[in-house]
Amino acid sequence: MSFATVRSGLIFLHRWIGLILAPIFLVIILTGAVLSFRPIINASQSSAPVGVGVDVAALKTLLGTLESRGTFGGASIVDGGRAIAVMSQDPKVGGRWEIATGQHTPAPAGGIDIFRTAQGLHQTLLLGLGIVVEIATYLMLAIMVVGPFMAWLRLRNTLMGWHAAVGWCLLPLTLTSPVTAVMLTLGIGVGPRPELPRPKRPVTISEAVTIASRDLDMTRLASVRRFRGGAVLVQIAGGGAGSMAGAFAVTDTGVTPLPGGPNLVKQIHEGTWGGAWSGSLNFIISLALLGLTVTGFVSWFRRWRRNRPKPLAAGADILVAHASQTGRAARLATATYDGLTAAGEKAAIAPIGAVKPKDLARFRLVLLIASTTGEGEIPDGARAVAKALKPGSLKGVRFAVLALGERTYTHFCGGGQKLRSALLSAGAAEAIPMREADGDPSATWVSWIDALRAELGLTCTVAQLPPVSAPVALTVAARQRLDDPARGDTLETWRIMLKGADDLVFRPGDLVRLSPGEGEVPRSYSVGSSSQVDPGRIDLTVRLHSWNGADGTPHLGRVSGYLVREALDGATIEARLDPHPGFNPPSDPAWPIVMIGAGSGIAPFPGFITERRASGRPGPAWLIFGNRHRDGDFLWRDLFEAALRDGTLTRMDTAFSRDPGDGAQVQARLMENAAAVFDWLVEKKAVVYICGRRAMARGVEDAIAHILAAEGGLKPEAARDEVSRWLAEGRIRMDTFD
Template identity: 40%
Template sequence: MQKLSVKGMALSLHRWVGLILAPLFLLIIISGGVLAFKPIVEDPMITGGPAIVKSEVLQSTLAKIDPADTIRQLNLSADGQVMTVISEADGPNGSFAVATGERVPGTGTAIDIFGIVKSFHKNLLIGAGSIVLYATFAMLAIVLIGPFLSWLRMSNTVLGWHITAGWLALPLFIMLPLTGILMTYHIDIGKPLILPQSGPRAAFVQSIDTVSQTEGFKSVISARRFKAGSVMLETVTDKGQATYIVGKGLAVQKFEGPGLFKSLHEGTWAGAWSGILNFLIAVAMSLLTVTGFISWFRRWRQSKRKVGSADADILVAYASQTGTAAQLAEATYKALEAGGAKAACMALSGVRIEHLGQYRHLLIIASTTGEGDLAEPGRAFMASLHGAELNISFSMLALGDKRYQHFCAGGEKLRSVLLGTGAQEFMEIVRADGAPQKAWHEWLDGIQKALSITVGEVEAPKADAPVEVTLIERNRLDNCEDHVTSETWQIVFELKSAVPFRPGDLLMLSPGKGETERCYSIGNSAHVTADRIILTVSRNVWTDEAGTKHFGKMSNLLCNALPIGTTLSGAVRYHPAFNPPDDVTTPVIMVATGCGIAPFTGFIEERQHSNQEKGPAWLLFGNRHREGDFFYRDTLASWEKSGALTRLSTAFSRDEGDGTYVTDRIVKNGAEIVDLIRNKGGILYVCGKTRLGNGVDAALVTALVTNDNIPQAQAEQTIQQWKAAGSLRYDLFD
């Protein structure tokens, strides 16, 4: 735990210091990048090397044009014919012929671009050198902390490039701020610089004369006023270039060249080549700063996404297993909005108890599944309520079926936990038996009276559509010789009369009179094959304590006992929350295990038959054996070849050489999946058993922690926000 805490603190420091100081970092880095051009334009290999100018000629001309000794900077052209000077007060400025002292035509007041930029780089032009120094320390700290927050992972995302660049160029990113700090404290490798003490001002001409008398002197390249009234001269000697400082009493210090740290920081150690390198480093550091900000901004923007009014005071939340509760919740939200109320709507999986305080009222629609369990999207929320104290009023519409033993038990459990937190029920629970439309209208009327609000006229969600279907085909999908696999079949029904449906909608079938209906995901689309419904069904088999084998009633009928040609009565239950997006350019990520692949064959079929330009369609499918239960193998290969399925990732847990799960594939491809959801508007669909939903949640959290460098709690919150926004859609069964 301590390790995670330290990492979390380091991450916060890295992110917030970088974010707050990003503008200052960019100013320092960009100005440094401009200064990197100085050794490029002054490189002897480019300029042909400095020309030799006789000292006495230069002194004579300076005395002529500047008798008052006002010059503070002098630079000679590469050919030695022209000198450019910058003076104080009313002294000469511009370019002059070295031989005659005549002003070169077309020149006026000289502007020292590099000098101005250097002053900006060192003190922001306002004498703020200490601010620049502290910012450089912060920059170095951020660069050093970065590699400890994430391992190098190459991915084509903004954050992926940010991490990759940070790792690959780490020594270079350390070099510039570190050498800048060392230079500030006059620490270098080589002969130490002894700064001149305060004293009389050294005259420019006299300083040149003094240096010209030193051993090996050949010519002056440039000169400028330095500290404490001294003059610094860059010269050519018989041993190469050297720097002199002429100070008090014309005392002379000689340096054969700049120190190592100064050369590295200024990019002068290899002329133009080192200048180019420093410029490229500055560009990379600027991009690193920008990509870091973009990554943060995208996460911040995602965290602010919300369905409904920004100032909503009524929250409609739902726990839906087959989509009915979700449809009713959306209709409730629209009715409230139409009546003028300020409302928001989201799945309970996206609700966090710390945010409930912003709402006056909570309206919950909850369905029951399994043995009286709350529908999966509400379970994490219900678990988070234990030990909490809430000050909110609520009312609940519980969906159920009295033919089941545990009628509305899921909603009842959630209601009991809410009351235990101190939440107040402003209206009694309403229980819907079977088709919920009538109970929903009664619940809405009660809310209207209890809260003294107006509810607008909104059409109730479509009820189940009765159908008659005839079994016309049954195809075995698993390898019957592999005795480890589950017996799984493709079931094809012919519709007696046309009914609109889409992949992900549900076919409700009962194994006999008085028996509760079982729901099966539809794996085709009425847009393509309107006269039939295709299911993928595994035969449910289990052995009791006495060793007697049992079969699921409906699954055994569908997979084995029902003769071809048999007609059944059933119903299509619409499940729009799990239909493929209407816009086929929307990226779709489909995650399935076993017969959870059922709806996704229809997803891909719709895209196959669309004439529009299509977005990415990525299926991640997992099962036990590639040669035993790789359902629809040839069909998927055909769709992949045609481009309807743009990517297929598989995991077979019992195969040698594989042994992985589909959730492992999510972790491995986490950066791409997160990028599709966050940056490209993609939707991730999950179909399978309840434990698959939990595994996908955990895998996505791992992907976010690893690739976004965020704490686990923040990653978990992001997952809930994606669920609330509809970017993650689960259809799970027990």
């Protein structure tokens, strides 16, 4: 069994023991904090000698009088021997009594003995449940001991960062309370239990004072209270040479000294070993334990609230769902939803990947707009729902699909087709035949809306078509080779800088779609610059795609070959600039991000960095980049190292698969830094951007799921579900290619 497996189990136990027993822990901790004030108050009242010069005869008379009026548990000598404080729930008996005059000062009406009440709660919950308190104490000790095994001490200004820091730094101090409590329950450090003479009958407190007077100097009496077996416990303050001091059990047969001095374990637990100083220390320990309990619960509550399924619009019976890769399907879905609600239909809108199958089943009609990624694949955020649909789970649900694609690809509208098949397999019925859009979907979308009106009787007001990018003429302004073939077996990669005749509006991660000729498959390149920095310049990272045919003849990719070999400086290129909001940096530049790219997948991230730097308030940013050779194809190295120096980039990790002594891929770097990855994703709530080949992205998904299981205590299936949910919600964003 690996340490990761053991650690996962410890995290699970730590979390759920803490949650289940949190109410009992809070009672124990809060009452412990109250009781820590007892030695502080006692120290402040100890200026006068306790029990010096007690008038024993008058005291016996007073105690006898009190016993004739009612029962009481005991009495303490106060005010230098001039009075006693009587413990009783009867207001006629409890309170302060002058020994010489018998003058009575009752306890405040309706008042309670706060220390006695706190002690009752602390030991038995005032319900006689001492065994429950003991079990809770053992479990509190257990979760405190395993705490340090769950994460190394890392100072970070987050809720769980403070939780871990307090737990680590104050562990030796905070352990004293549960450790001494356990020792007391086990009788460790308490000393032998004295054997008392077998009494013939119980004695009253006044009788005990008379019996004890034969052997003890009762003028130095400190306190007297009922004891076990019908005995009375007498406490004598220290006196001069030869005087007996300490605790004594008094029965009808005589006085028995209780062996040993003060119980050190009990003193440490109660904070009485150093007077006010030790009481204050116990109060600090209680505050630390309270903080650990509260921060642990709040952290769990935040995670639970964050992970709750987001309810769709109440009362809606039509769901407009989208499976979008570049944002086009999402824009069409929004326009559809706006048209339906404007016309009075009860509709809701959501990414289909973020909707659970049981929630899909409550809509009478599902309108799905689905795009295609790669060579006919379901968009990343919607993959999980297709797997989660079970046969018969959507029986009674009707649906209509608008599939987006381009016929120049091998599997035209493959994403929409696969989702349609999944819905049919789950028992849903197709309300109207699927419509397929080739290229610009606007006309097909309008036709689909018309069919929904005519065949299903829906009312939908189409205010305007979603914006479609127009062709734009771009000029090659400059070119720079990013790899160095002299340093290793590199893949030829270039920075291509394009200029527009007019200022353009774009963000890093948007797409430039280029086609070398009419009817040929367009190639999309990620924009690596921002119009917020320079509205006239678009940076692309272009890797030359090359291969040898069956006869050994070398071939170049049509678009990459044109950009790298043919389009010299000054050449004009016809292109489309498509927004890709699903892969833009957060609108708030202070939001934490993790950028993961391999090879030319680094393309959008230079723009992320320059835009965040220009904002003047960049938040935490972590780059994980992989390629073949550090010295040969560390693409954009100068820019990223400069960003690391000026703080725009918080952290950078690299993996060069063909370098001696490295040989790793980005997935391995994630696993090596699992604790930091967990911190960024769960505590910092960073948005993760993954750009590169699809196989690499799948490996990163698996690594993140493994980290959530190992670091967060999730079961593997739950960790994979969490990754799927983050994909659907946009916490993890992908721009991948085959």
